Amino acid sequence: MIGKYFALPLATVLALMVAAPLPAQLTPESSAQPALEQMFADWRAFVRASPANAGVASDYGADAMARKLAALPEWRARSARIERTGWPQQAIDDARLIDAEINGFDFFLRVLKPWARDPSFYATVFADQSDVPAHEGPSAEPNIDLWAFDWPLSSADDRKLTALLRTVPDTLKAARTNLAGSQAGDLWRYGGRSFHEQSETLDALAKGTLTLRSLAGRRPATMTGASAALRRAIAGARTATDDFARWVEAEAPGRRGPSGVGKANYDWFAKNVQLSPYDWDAQQLLLQRELDRALTSLRLEEVRNRALPPIAPIDDPVAYARMAQAKTRKFNDFLVATGIVPDRPYFRAALEAQTSSYVAPADRNFFSHGSALDPLPLLSHSTHWIELARLRHEPHPDPVRRTAPLFNIFADRSEGFATAMEEVVMQAGLYDDIPHGRELVWIMLANRAARGLASLQVQANEWDLATAGRYHAEWTPRGWSDPASRLVGFEQLLYLRQPGYGTSYIVGKLQLDHLLATASYDADQRRQSFSLSSTMAEILKAGIVPPALIADELNSR
Template sequence: MMTRRILGFAAMLYAGTAMVPMPALAQAPAAAAAATMPANYPALASLFQDWRRTLLPELADGRADYSPAAMARLGDGLKTYRQRLAAIDRSGWPIAAQTDYKLVEAEMNGLDFDLRVLTPWARDPSFYANVFADWSDVPAHEGPYAHPNINLYEFKYPLNAADARRLTTLLAAVPANLAAAKANLAGGNARDLWKYGSRAFEEQSETLAKLGDGTLVMRTLDGPIPAVMTGASPQLKKAIADARAATDDFARWVAAEAPKKTGATGIGKENYNWYVKNVELLPWDWDAQVALLRRELDRSIAALRIEEVRNRDLPPASPATDPAAFQTLLKARQAKFSQFLADTGLIPDAPWSRTAIANQGMDFVAPDKRNFFDHVTAGDPYPLMSHFTHWIDLARMREAPHASPIRRVPPLFTIYSNRSEGFATAYEEILMHAGLYDDIPHGRELVWIMLANRAARGLASLYVQSNEMNLDQAGKFHAEWTPRGWSDPDSRLVGFEQLLYARQPGYGPSYVTGKLQFDQLLAAVSHADERAGRPFVMRDVIGRVMDAGVIPVPLIEAELVPAAGPR
C-alpha cells in the first residue's frame, strides 16, 4: 500500500497519467455499440486519439522536455483541442455518446488545471521519480509523474535483445532527465513537497539496486514476478548503475534545497473546488467534503464501539502470529471470497475475476514491524481483500475491454479516483453488510477501523489543500484519529499517503466521497425501479454499473437513471 503504484498496459502518455494501448485507440467501437452511436461520433473518437498523442512530451532518446517553453506549447495546443471539441454537434446524441464527450472534456480541464495551478513539473520534485517496479491497483498513476515512465513490470524477464535495448535507453536517460528537472524546479517553493520530496528517490534507488543485483520482485495483476537479470549486457548494467547514482544525487539535492523553501503546499479552496467540479466531476466542494468525511469518521468510530459491545462475550481477537498459518488462511479466504462475490452477485463472476483476487498476496509481518494495513490483515485478510476489487476492475479492462475507444483506456488526471478508490472502499462495508463476516465477528471491527483511517487521512488532506495544516500536522491528525493506535505518524506509510494527497488534490478524500457516491447511485436506481414498478435486482444493477467503465460516478448515474429528478 505504501509503494508508488502505477498501472502498466502499454505506452504511458502524459505525466502522471494513464497507460494506454495506443493501437486500441485507433479501433472503432464494437459493432453493437457502434450501431447506437451517432453518425458523427467518429469525430470525437478521432479527436480523442489525437488528444492523447499530443499530451506526450517531446522526447529525444528517452529525454523529456518539461521546460517552460514546452509547457507553453502544450497550452497553445489545448486551445486548439477545446475548439475542435466544441465544434462537434451533439444534437440528439444518446447518453452513452454524451458520456464519452464529457470524459474528453474533463481531461482537457485536467490539463488546464495542471498548466494553471498544479504545475507539478515546476513545483513538485517527486514528479520526476519515473522508475516503477509495481503495477498499481488503480487504472493509472496515483499522482502526477513524468514521462517516460520506466515500468519495469512491463518487460518480460529474462529480457530479450529488443527489450534489453529499450530498457537500456530508458534508464540511460535518467541522469539527463534529472539534470533537466533541477532547472525546471528552480522556482519551486512548496515547502512540504520539498521537505518530503527525497523519499520517492530513496525508494527509486532501492528499486534500481534490486534490479541491478537480480533480487527485484514486481507486484503485477498476474501476481509477483521476479525481474530476472540473467545475461544482462554491460550497457544495461551501466545504465542501471548510472540511473541509481543520478537518483541518489537528486535525492541529496532535494534534501539540501528543502530548508530554503517557504511556500504553501495546498492549492487553496477556490482552486480545489474548480478541480473537483470540472475534472473529477464531483458534486461536493471542499466544505461539503469536510462535512461528509467528518460524518463518516464519527460514524465509523461509533460503529466500532458498538461492534465491540456486540462482541463483548466472545474470546478476544487473535491476530496472526505464524507466517505459514497466515498464508494457509489467506488462500482459504481468497477462495471463499470469490465464491461469496459470485453467490451474491456483488461482482459479476468471471474466471479472470477470481484469478485477479487469487493473484494478490499479502505478507505476514511481525508485530513490531506492522504498519496500519499490516495490523488489519493480521486480524483477518478479508477487509483488505475487499478493497482488492480494484484488481477485478483492472482484469476487466484487460480481458473484457469496453466497447468505447474512450472508456477502454484509463482516464487521465486521476479522474478515475472516486470510482476506483471509492468503490473499493465501499465494498469493504458492502460485503460486511451482505454477510461476509457472519462467522468472523471481530472482522466487522476491522472494517470500521479501515473506514475510520480512510476518513481521518482524507480529512487531514483537505486541511492540507486549504493550507490549514502542513504534512507533519496532517500525519499526526491522520494517526490520532485511527483507532487502536495502529497508525504511526512517523511511519513511511503515513508520510507516503499524505505526500501523495498533497501532490494530487482530491485523491485523499476520494476513498470516502467515492464510497458515498456508490451509496447514492444504488439509492437512485432503487428509487427509479420502485417508481416504475420494477424489482430492484442487485446482481443486474451491479452488472450495469461495472459495464459503464471506470468513469466518474455521476456519469454512470446519468446512464443508469437518465430521468432522475432533484433530491
C-alpha cells in the first residue's frame, strides 16, 4: 500500500540516517545487475566535465556542450537495451534513477544551460561542506572544496590545491565568452555576490584566518608551511575573481531577459528528473496550505503559552555554549530513545560537531534569531549531518546508491526529510518541557513555505528576485527575515539557479508524511502495532533514492 498515492515517479534522493542492512534478497551479491552497474560507471564518467589533469579548466564551450547533448540518445538507447525481466524492485528503481539522471543532463543541456546563462555557475571555490550530499545548485568543474583537505596541508595536498586554484583564472576567462549571449537578468543582477564571497574566502585563506565547516565541525585552514606556489595561486585566483565580479556587475544592467525556466519546463523537470508527483500548480497549492497551517499553528501555540514566561536569551557566549552543548546531548538522547535513529557514536559526533555557536544580536539572520532562543529546532533540521555520517561510515552496498544523485535530484529526499524531522520530533514530545520551542518550529516551517512559494513565482517568470525576497521576508513571522540580507539573497538565487530546490523542503516533507501515514494504515490493516523506529528504518535504509522509489520498494516486500 505504500506506493498507492505515488502514481507518478517522484523525487529526491539521498542521505541515509539509519544503520540497517539491506534485506537479504536485495543484497548486491544476489541482485546486482552487472550491465546496469557498468552503465552507471560509464555514465558518471561521461557526465563529468573535468579532464583527468586537475590543473586544467573544464571546457564549457558551445561545441563541447553540443557534443554532450548529441550523445544522449545513445545513452537512452543503451538503458533501454538492458533486459530487466525478473529484476527485484531495487534494481528496477536503480535503472529509473539512472534514467532520471539522463533526463537531468538533458534538462541541464537544453534548458538550464548554466554555463551560458548563469555567472554564478563559475564560482568554484567552496570553504564549507554542504549539509546535503553534493553541492547545492550547478557549479563548474573542478570544484575546489577547501573543507575536503587536511590542514595544515601535506606536500602532496599543497601541490594538488595549487593546481586546482590555478584553474580559476582560466575558468573565469572562458566564462566571459560562454556567457556572452546570456540575457537572464536576475542571474546577472545577483551573480556578483557569489564572487564577492569567493574573494572573501580566498582573502581569508591567504591570511590564515579562514574557518572551514565540515562533518568534523569547524576548524581553521592553517597555512603553516604553505608553499610560495600555493600563495601565488591563491592571489591569482582572487585577482581573477575580483575582476570577474566587476565585469558581471558592469554587464548586469544590459541583461534584461527572464531568468526562470517557465512552468512547462518546471513541470517536465519535476516529473522526469526529480521524479516528483507534483507539478508547479500542485506545489503552489501544497506550499500555500503549509504556510497557512504554520502561521495558524504558531498563533494558537502563542495563545496556549500565554501564561508562561518567555524564553530568556543568553547573551554571554560561554553560557550560551554550555546551553547549546546540553541541548545537543538532549537531542541525541531523544533521537535514540524514540527509535528515530539507532545509537551510533559517529551519529552523535556528527551532531555534536554542529552544535550552535553564539551570534551577537546585530549579526543574526533568520536562523540565528531562532537559535538564540533555542537551538533545538535548527538542530532537528541538522539531522542532515547524521545522513552524511552514515554515508561515510556505512556506505550503501549498491554502487548506484552509494553516491549522491546528480542535478540535485536529492533535494526532496534530503531537504524534505530534514524539514520533516523538525515537526516529527516536536510531535513526538521534544518540547514537552519547553513549550515556547514549539513556536520556533512553526516559524521555521512558515519561512520555508514562504520562500518556496516565492521561488515558484520566480521560476514562472512572474516575479523578479527582489519581489521574491520581499515576499519571503514579509511572510516570515516576528520580522526575523530581512529581504536585504545576504541569507535571503543567497537562498532566492539558489532556488532560481536550481529549479525545485526552493520547494523541496515542503514537497519532500509531505512525501515523508505520506510514507509514515501509509505505514500506519498498513499496520492497522494487519492488526499490528505501529512502530516508528522500524518504519523509519525501512524508509531510510533504501538509501539514495527518491521517496516514490522508497514507496515502490516498501510496497513490494
